[in-house]
Amino acid sequence: QVQLQESGPGLVKPSETLSLTCTVSGGSISTYYWGWIRQPPGKGLEWTGYLYRSGSTNQNPSLKSRVTISVDTSRNQFSLKLRSVTAADTAVYFCARVLPSAHDAFDIWGQGTMVTVSS
Amino acid sequence: QSALTQPPSVSGSPGQSVTISCTGTSSDVGSYNRVSWYQQPPGTAPKLMIYEVSNRPSGVPDRFSGSKSGNTASLTISGLQAEDEADYYCSSYTSITTVVFGGGTKLTVL
Numbered sequence: 001q002v003q004l005q006e007s008g009p010g011l012v013k014p015s016e017t018l019s020l021t022c023t024v025s026g027g028s029i030s031t032y033y034w035g036w037i038r039q040p041p042g043k044g045l046e047w048t049g050y051l052y053r054s055g056s057t058n059q060n061p062s063l064k065s066r067v068t069i070s071v072d073t074s075r076n077q078f079s080l081k082l083r084s085v086t087a088a089d090t091a092v093y094f095c096a097r098v099l100p101s102a103h104d105a106f107d108i109w110g111q112g113t114m115v116t117v118s119s
Numbered sequence: 120q121s122a123l124t125q126p127p128s129v130s131g132s133p134g135q136s137v138t139i140s141c142t143g144t145s146s147d148v149g150s151y152n153r154v155s156w157y158q159q160p161p162g163t164a165p166k167l168m169i170y171e172v173s174n175r176p177s178g179v180p181d182r183f184s185g186s187k188s189g190n191t192a193s194l195t196i197s198g199l200q201a202e203d204e205a206d207y208y209c210s211s212y213t214s215i216t217t218v219v220f221g222g223g224t225k226l227t228v229l
Contacts, residue, residue, distance in 0.1 A: 104210070
């Protein structure tokens with residue numbers, strides 16, 4: 001069965017770039033759509049963006065100018081880069097698979113990785 | 120895009136039914152049957168409970184049901200159990216091909 005694992009630095013300095021990777025196991029990354037969702041401490045979920053099978057992406061308009069989502073099919077991984085971070089970007093970041101039959105529901109999630117933005 | 124509106128908290132006793140509402144606009148909930156619901160116990164990743172308004176993924180008990188009327192979607196949990204205590208989030212597809220989540224509802228089983 002498909003499993004997801006996020007990885008990346010837990011601490012990022014303000015104004016720098018947050019970089020996270022999601023490793024997919026148990027299935028081909030090219031078969032599905034994928035997404036990133038984040039959750040600030042004590043707050044709700046925020047959709048960050050999608051990676052489509054074609055390799056194209058879609059991002060949350062509020063983050064669009066700072067976000068890049070990319071894929072490395074050879075490693076069965078996809079990545080999130082968020083530029084010019086501030087304390088407001090401190091959150092648990094989840095990667096997730098989009099349910100194949102419903103292109104906007106996330107059926108498999110990684111455990112999440114906490115990223116703190118602080119000097 | 121603004122977050123969908125959910126009540127901050129709901130509660131119920133074991134065996135009872137509770138309903139959580141999720142209000143959006145004609146640009147999201149009202150225009151698409153693409154509302155999902157997630158359950159998130161503390162410290163864990165969300166779990167998909169309902170998709171496309173009323174469909175349950177395999178393994179989700181039929182105590183969980185979803186519906187929609189106009190710009191408001193609802194999640195009903197019947198036969199409430201202690202293990203249902205968690206935060207619940209709705210989400211919807213939007214007219215600008217994005218996804219928006221609700222602010223979350225904390226369910227307390229009394």
